[in-house]
Structures are given as structure tokens and as C-alpha cells.
Amino acid sequence: MEVSIILLGILIDRITKMWAAQSLAQGFQVVIIKDIFSFLYLENRGAAFGILQNKLYFLAAITIIVVTGMIYYMVKHRLKSIVVRVSLSLIISGALGNLIDRLIYGYVVDFISVHFKNIYYFPIFNVADVFVVVGTMLLLFYLLKEEKYGN
Numbered sequence: 001m002e003v004s005i006i007l008l009g010i011l012i013d014r015i016t017k018m019w020a021a022q023s024l025a026q027g028f029q030v031v032i033i034k035d036i037f038s039f040l041y042l043e044n045r046g047a048a049f050g051i052l053q054n055k056l057y058f059l060a061a062i063t064i065i066v067v068t069g070m071i072y073y074m075v076k077h078r079l080k081s082i083v084v085r086v087s088l089s090l091i092i093s094g095a096l097g098n099l100i101d102r103l104i105y106g107y108v109v110d111f112i113s114v115h116f117k118n119i120y121y122f123p124i125f126n127v128a129d130v131f132v133v134v135g136t137m138l139l140l141f142y143l144l145k146e147e148k149y150g151n
Contacts, residue, residue, distance in 0.1 A: 001082075002074060002089045009093025010100070013128040017101065020111035020126075035117040042124045043107040056102055063099045067092055083142045090135030097128030 024030065024041035031038045046053040070088050079085050101108040108126065115121040 002085055005086060005089035006093045006096065009090060009128075009131050010097050013093070013097035013126065013131070014100070016127045017097075017109040017111070020109055024111055029113075036115065038113045038115075039111050040113045040124060042110040043105075044110045044124075045107045048123075048129075056106055060099060060102050063095050063102075067095050067099075081142065083138055087135040087138035087142065090131045090138070092135075094128040094131030094133075094135065097131070098126070101128075 020039065020041050024039055027041075029038050029040045046055070047059055052059060070092055074085065074088055079088075098108045108128075110124040110126045110129075112126060112130075113121070113124050
């Protein structure tokens, strides 16, 4: 199951980024909800929120170390919780999706823009980022539930 989630996540991420690069790279924008949600191409040479700009090798190395650690943990402990298995698989697929971009292009393709008119712009992100955030939230909720109820 985990391998399927990881491979499917990487595939979805690659397809959406290829679409963005082909459809949006020439400065085009696709407005989904006016003044709130659109697709807009961006080449991110840093990490989350644009930090660590132009630290390609550092970011790649950290990603490889963290992903290797998560895979090792999953294999060694043969996790029984489906929530933990799914959450770690989502995090791994997102991390690998962005790692592939860094290794191929030297930057990560971002294209999802959430904003409020011209007042507030959340940093532009991609599908891999969504997988990492959703996986992290699932894991966090699971851990909080475990701590509270001991299940």
C-alpha cells in the first residue's frame, strides 16, 4: 500500500508540474476563483516560503536523509496503524516530488496561488507541498489522539 501511495503521489505531482510548466511558464495565469485562487507559474530555488534560496545541494541532502529515515522506520517497525502508514507515505511522496524537481531543474515548480485580492498572498506552492502538509497533519492528529486516549 505505501509504495502505491508514494508512486501515485509522485505521478500526480509530476503531471501537474509538467502541465504548469507547459501552460503557465510563459506568464499565463489561470484564474479559478477571482481574487482568491489561481494557477501561476513560479520557479522556487529555496525551501518552504522561499527560505534557503539557492541551497540546492543542502536541500537535496536533507530531503534524502529525512526520506531515508522515514522509509527505514516504516520498514523496521512494520507499522500497524493505517493512518501513520498513509501519512508517512504522503510526506515521502511530496518530499520526493520536490526532490525530483531540484535534481532535474535546480528549482521546484510551484503554481498554486491562494490570495485575498491584492491584500494577502500565501506563498505559491504545488501538489507535493499539499501531500507533505496533509501527511503531517494526519500524523499530528494521530499522535495527539494517541497521547490523549492511548489507543
